[in-house]
Amino acid sequence: MSVGEDSIYREIILEHFKNPSNKGTLDPADFTYEDVNPLCGDEIRIDVRVQNDRVSEIRFSGRGCAVSQASASILTEMVEGMTLNEIKALGRGALLEEIGIPVSPARMKCAMLGLKVLKAGVYGIDHAIATVDEDYDVAGIVASASREDTQVRSPKRVSLVVAGLVPANRFTQIRGYMAEQFVTVAKAGFLEPGELMYVEVDDEPVCLINLDGELHALNDLCTHEEASLSDGTIDGDEIECPLHGGVFNIRTGEPESFPVVVAAEKYAVRIVGDEVQVSVRK
Ligand code: FES
Known part of the structure; x- marks a missing residue:
């Protein structure tokens, strides 16, 4: 140019x-x-x-x-x-x-x-x-999650307001909710291969990465200093920290390049229906 x-x-x-x-x-x-x-x-x-x-x-x-x-x-x-x-x-x-x-x-x-x-x-x-077609009240998702004694997650940054789709409740918030220890963080297909995003699970910062169609979740905080890996760059199966260029293996969380020497915590990811869920619990 x-x-x-x-x-x-x-x-x-x-x-x-x-x-x-x-x-x-x-x-x-x-x-x-x-x-x-x-x-x-x-x-x-x-x-x-x-x-x-x-x-x-x-x-x-x-x-x-x-x-x-x-x-x-x-x-x-x-x-x-x-x-x-x-x-x-x-x-x-x-x-x-x-x-x-x-x-x-x-x-x-x-x-x-x-x-x-x-x-x-x-x-x-x-x-x-789809939820309405299947005859479930959208608000009921949250309500039934409460009934089963699962913890309703604060909508925080994930706040979807659907207008006019649920007749009984014209403005209804769909919120992420706990399913056992897994938390819904995104729709399947939301991240394309090579893309990453920041999410929070139980107040833990998480970097969710689509690596060649496979989803991986690492703790978002670089183990070197205060930097967010979700601002980093994916290169092959590695992610480079934006602050000093330290590199982690996306599949294992292991440090690959100085100055990082401590592994990033790796979390379990699963897809249930069309939802991506992450658990930060061991
Ligand atoms: S903060 Fe990540 S490499 Fe320094």
């Missing part, structure tokens, strides 16, 4: 930050999802109306750096009119192409926050419809 092109794209990003497209909320919406980047505090909420399986209207709201907010603005322009399946297939490459400027690994999470939120909402709406 020439210097001239680069500065044009930077101006476009700045323009989206100052005058974002589709900024606001929708009430009612067919689905609403929100999430936060725990490291920098960027927040994005996305409201979507769906007609004939296509996004008919979309709004985003939130706060944070220019990259996260401009990227969400660009994303809303991209996906208007797309089918839900097209959104599921939307990879980070397509959004990065639209953003136009090189995004450093440190800012990648900011740039992808909107896409992550939108995809979670799309996968969530499928889940909610």
